[in-house]
Amino acid sequence: MTQFTISPPPHRRSKISVKSLMYGRIAALLIVGAASLLLFGTPALINILAAILGAVGTELVIQLAFKQKLTISDGNALYLGLLLALICPPTLPAWMAFVGGAFAIGVGKHAFGGIGSYMFHPSLTAWVFLNLAWAQNMLPESIPITSEFSDLLYETGAGFLTDVSPILIILTGLILIATKFIEWRIPLSYFLTTVILALFLGEDPSYIMQGTFLLGVFFIATETATTPVTKNGRLVYGILCGVLTITYGYFAGNYLWGTLYALLLSNVVAPYIEVKTLPTPLGGVLNE
Amino acid sequence: MSDVIKLNKLPERVILPLKQHDGIACAPLVKKGDEVHLGQKLGDCKGSELAYIHSPYCGNVVAVEARPAPGGKSVLSVVLEPVECTEAPEFVPEKEAPPSRLMEIIEAAGIVEYYEKPTYKILKPGPLIDTLILNATFPLITRAYLPFLDKVLEGFQLMLEAGGISKGVIVLRADDKESIQAFKKASLNGKPLPVAPIIGKRHADYYFEDTDSDLIALVAGKKTYTPTMMNLLSADVMGRSLPLGYKPEDVHLSICGIKSAKAVYDAIKEGKPYLENAVTITGAVNNPKSLFVRFGTPVKDVIEACGGYRGEPGKLIINGSMGGVAVYTDEVPIVKNTTGIVVQAKEEVLRDEAMPCIHCARCVDACPVNLLPGRIAVMADCGMYEKCGEYYALSCIECGECAAVCPAKRHLVQLIRYSKLQLQKMNEAKNAEVIE
Numbered sequence: 226m227t228q229f230t231i232s233p234p235p236h237r238r239s240k241i242s243v244k245s246l247m248y249g250r251i252a253a254l255l256i257v258g259a260a261s262l263l264l265f266g267t268p269a270l271i272n273i274l275a276a277i278l279g280a281v282g283t284e285l286v287i288q289l290a291f292k293q294k295l296t297i298s299d300g301n302a303l304y305l306g307l308l309l310a311l312i313c314p315p316t317l318p319a320w321m322a323f324v325g326g327a328f329a330i331g332v333g334k335h336a337f338g339g340i341g342s343y344m345f346h347p348s349l350t351a352w353v354f355l356n357l358a359w360a361q362n363m364l365p366e367s368i369p370i371t372s373e374f375s376d377l378l379y380e381t382g383a384g385f386l387t388d389v390s391p392i393l394i395i396l397t398g399l400i401l402i403a404t405k406f407i408e409w410r411i412p413l414s415y416f417l418t419t420v421i422l423a424l425f426l427g428e429d430p431s432y433i434m435q436g437t438f439l440l441g442v443f444f445i446a447t448e449t450a451t452t453p454v455t456k457n458g459r460l461v462y463g464i465l466c467g468v469l470t471i472t473y474g475y476f477a478g479n480y481l482w483g484t485l486y487a488l489l490l491s492n493v494v495a496p497y498i499e500v501k502t503l504p505t506p507l508g509g510v511l512n513e
Numbered sequence: 514m515s516d517v518i519k520l521n522k523l524p525e526r527v528i529l530p531l532k533q534h535d536g537i538a539c540a541p542l543v544k545k546g547d548e549v550h551l552g553q554k555l556g557d558c559k560g561s562e563l564a565y566i567h568s569p570y571c572g573n574v575v576a577v578e579a580r581p582a583p584g585g586k587s588v589l590s591v592v593l594e595p596v597e598c599t600e601a602p603e604f605v606p607e608k609e610a611p612p613s614r615l616m617e618i619i620e621a622a623g624i625v626e627y628y629e630k631p632t633y634k635i636l637k638p639g640p641l642i643d644t645l646i647l648n649a650t651f652p653l654i655t656r657a658y659l660p661f662l663d664k665v666l667e668g669f670q671l672m673l674e675a676g677g678i679s680k681g682v683i684v685l686r687a688d689d690k691e692s693i694q695a696f697k698k699a700s701l702n703g704k705p706l707p708v709a710p711i712i713g714k715r716h717a718d719y720y721f722e723d724t725d726s727d728l729i730a731l732v733a734g735k736k737t738y739t740p741t742m743m744n745l746l747s748a749d750v751m752g753r754s755l756p757l758g759y760k761p762e763d764v765h766l767s768i769c770g771i772k773s774a775k776a777v778y779d780a781i782k783e784g785k786p787y788l789e790n791a792v793t794i795t796g797a798v799n800n801p802k803s804l805f806v807r808f809g810t811p812v813k814d815v816i817e818a819c820g821g822y823r824g825e826p827g828k829l830i831i832n833g834s835m836g837g838v839a840v841y842t843d844e845v846p847i848v849k850n851t852t853g854i855v856v857q858a859k860e861e862v863l864r865d866e867a868m869p870c871i872h873c874a875r876c877v878d879a880c881p882v883n884l885l886p887g888r889i890a891v892m893a894d895c896g897m898y899e900k901c902g903e904y905y906a907l908s909c910i911e912c913g914e915c916a917a918v919c920p921a922k923r924h925l926v927q928l929i930r931y932s933k934l935q936l937q938k939m940n941e942a943k944n945a946e947v948i949e
Contacts, residue, residue, distance in 0.1 A: 227822075229829050230862050231585075231841050233927050235913035236834040236855070241920045243868050299868075341871040341921075408874065454874040454885055506908035507882040508744055508754035 243340070247300030249406040250444065253397035254307050257440070260393050261386035264379075265315040269386050273310040275319040279326025280306030287335050301340050305329050308444065309348040311387040312437060312485060313355065314365040321359055325351040344496070346448045349489045368479060372431040380436070384481055388436035398443030407447050410459040411466070415442050418467025426475060433480050438470070441484040451492040453499035461498050466491045519789075519805040520818050527570050527593040527809040528846040529555060530582045535629035536562030541591055547574045551602040552786055555591050564631045564849070565623040569788035569807035570595040583812075583831040583845045585838045590846075593809065604784035615675035615781060622780035624787045625849040627770035628740035632777065635769060636676030638762040644680045644717065645673055646750060649771045650737045652689040654852055657791035657803040658771050659695045665771055666701060668778030670728065672769065675777075682717045683730040684750050686737065696730045706730055716752035739836050740850075741911045743768060745881055757908050792851055796830075797823045797858035806847045812854060813843040827859035835913040865922035876915035876925060882908055886915035890925045893932035898939065901932035909933065 261269045284302040288295050297303075306326040313322060332354075333347025334340070356363045365384030371377050371391060383389045401407040419442075423433055446452070446466050453462050469490055474483030532538035539556025543549060549568045556566035572595035582588040607618065620633040627648070636642075647669055649655040658665055673681050685692055687710070699706045707724040709715075710732045720729050731750060738746040743761050746768060748754035753764040761768055772790045779785040789807040792815060799820030806815055812829065816822060830837040831845070834855045876886040885904055892900045909929050916925040 227826055227843065229839070229841050229843070230827055231839045232828070232863070233924065234830075234834075234836045234838070235917045235926065236828060236830050236837065236839060236857065236863065238863055238865065238917045238919070238922065241918075242865075242922065243871055243920045246871075246873070246920055339869065341869040408878070449871050449873040452872070452874075454872055454877050454887060456874075456877060459874070503885070503904070504883040506757065506884055506905045507748055508756045508759070508908070510757040510905065510908075 243301075244299045246406055247304050249401060249404070251300055251304050251307060253401055254304070254311060254444070256397055257387055257390065257393050257436075258307065258311060260379075260390040261311070261315070261383070264381065264383060264389045265386065268315045268319075271319045272313060272315060272317060272322040272386070273307060275322040276310035276313070276326035277303055277306035279323035279328075280309070280330045281326075283327040283330040284335070287331065293339075296340065299340070302330050302334070305334065305347045308440075309351050311440065312348065312352050312385050314363065314385055316366065317355070317359075317362050321355060321362060325355045328354050341450045343450055345489060345492045346445055346451050349445065349485060349492070352485055353489060365481070368481065369435050370431050371434050376431075377434065383436065385437055387440045388481075391434060391436045391439050394436055394439040394443060398439070401443070407443065408459065410456065411447050411452060411463040412442050414460045414463025415446050415466045415470075416463075418464045419470055422467060422471040426471065428471070428475060433474065435480060437481045438484045441466075441470070441488050445485075445488050446491070451495055453495050453502065455499055455502040455504055457504070458495075458498045458502035461502060462491060462495055465494060465498070518802075520807070520810065520815065522814070522818065523570070523595045523597065524810050524814040525594075526575065526811065527572065527595050527807075528580050528590050528811060528844070529566055529568065529593065529809040530580070530588040530590045530846065530848055531556045531566055532582075532588050533566065533629075533808070533849040534562070534564040534625040534631055536560070536564065536631065538589065539563070539566050541577050541589070543574050543577070543591060545574055545576055548572075549574060549593065551598050552604065552788065554786075562631055562634055563620075564625045565621065565786075566591070567623060567786040567788060568593065569809055571598040572596050581840070581842055581845050583838065583840060583848055583851060585840060606782050606784040610781065612675050612677060615671060618780050619672075619675060619777055622776065622786040623849075624773050624776045624780065626768075626773055627850055627852060628743075628768075629850050632672070632769065632773045633675075635762075635767045636672060636678070638767065640762045641765055642676060642678050642762060642767045643765045644682060644751065644767075645669075645676065645678045646746065646766060646768045647681065647683040647771060647774060648738050648746060648768055649683055649692065650686045650689075650733065651771075651793075651852060652686055652692065652737075653793040653795070653803050654791050655685070655689060655692045655771055657793070657805070658775055659692060661775055662695055662699050664778040664782075665774045666699060666706070666728075667782070668774040668776070669769075670701075671781050672774060672777050673728075676767070678767070679727060680717075680721055681728040682750060683728075684738070684746070685730060685732050686735060687732050688735050693732060701726075701728055708732065711750065714752065717750055718752070737833075739833060739912065741836065742881075744908075744910055757905065787849065790849070790851075792847055793853040794819045794856070795853065796856035797826060797861065798856050799823050808848055809846045811844050811846050812840075815847060815854065816843065816856065822856060823858065825859045826856055827862035828855075828857040830855040830857065835917065836911060867923045868921040870921055870923060873920060875918045875920065879914040879918045881912060881914065882910055884909060886925045886929060887919075887923070889932060890923060890928035893928040893935075898932050898935040901929075902936050906932045907936055 329347040329351035333350035337343035469487030474480040537560040539558040572593040579587040580590040624632040
């Protein structure tokens, strides 16, 4: 007799999984990372590898120690390590990048409960940690200014690894949005708010349109676990990110720090935005 | 159209569950060894929501026992060994019946809607009904009925007459061009049937005023309105969305299917009880198609009529792959609300493992009724049912879109369903306390 599988509906699902979402983002960041190798060469490569090694290794150790299911193949640790390396200067010693990667996963991710449960972006947490622990080493040699179009293409005054080619981040980010790996609401509202406020305050856009800001718009701000899930909430979140970025950047005079601290602070506010933007169901609710 | 055939081959056994609707089960009128003829009443029931069971075959009763039904449970069923009918059945139609008599005929014929409600009940549910919606958004089923379009339309008019309902709307799918063409050619009392698209806020009421006709066909979006999607159907078609806990009749609407319109025609104009309907077989079979199948025919025989399984079958799904029930045996019969059968080959069967939610909000974007499915599911998982209620879990229409898009492969629909069940229990308990 034929055996039939029984299972609850739906019996048809989309092929996209957490793993494919992560590897989509990793592919985009690898392109950005490759551009930084052109300018910075071997130190950048070593830092990227060290951060990834620190991140993936820590996840492996934690999951073995606590006898959890091994999830290093889902790409999340790899992605967070790679992202961290991209927001550090190439002059950072490799062992510090390794410690940063380990901190991102150990404290930023697993101390909060693993994938999906963290309320601060683990890479940002590690970035702040590195900044406080070794402030001298985290200072970039120069602050990039993209005053010409060629700077957008290949910025030789780059500070962090990601600042080398802003146009690559825009392109990969737009491709990810078009293929629905990233949702459009946060990048759009974040970008527009920043640009409008910058124009309003008379800020020179060449200080803002840098790799770090664009990485923040397309990759860091859209980290799903640290953003509100409601549709309106995501728009509000993007606006908040923009306001904070401009606030920090305008008064601190540096949009690298400005972007990253603004995003970390926005992470704190995200749950509040979510509960304040709960949608009403179709048809509404009477008698309440 | 021409490939819609009637399944006439006699199956080895015919299984007729005595409960084919959402209500009180029927009591068997026959016992083992009895001989039954075509159209004989096999099950009788008393109460307010009932649907009689008639025999679609001639034959002998082999057993009256519990058998697996397509809903997934075992139901007391009459099992027949069918034989060829020796004499032609006598169905006597009634002429010039007044509306009250029409209602009795519809009730006696045991016609059941696609969402398991008896048809006579939805025509006069209590509150005043001003519009009857005929949901023809199942493209394959609608196409199977196109050769009988005149009868469907006449049946629909008879339903309106029986229920004293003034207006009727037929809803079609926008990508179902074949059906739209056929409805455009159809005539209604000598006049062409108005067919119009739903654009923006131009709902049915606009076209009723515009066309001066009491019966129109509307082309809705590319959506199939499954049984749980009443709220969406009434919002999309009539512009009347249902608040939480409301039924379509509370906003003066009733919803019927194309099958029951044809069945009403058969019952009134030909005197036949509800004995067969169209079933669509898709997926891993050699010759997928639509068939007219008599109730009680096991799925096995229907699949055989479609050329058998293609490859090794892995899953057998009754009524659609988004919200349907996967059954454990192909011995289950076709019943009154069976619309389609989906067969999945062994390698097509999903074997995903659920991961923690990454809050990607794809479920939020997919939800047609503006809920936060991921959040409700997490809270249902933790047993926080009151909180689920605050997030409007009861408004969920269980369409399955959220679970289908979830990258973490979480079981959103079951978790939400479970929280709905718990919330209903809690409400009942609360009401009981108030009465005490």
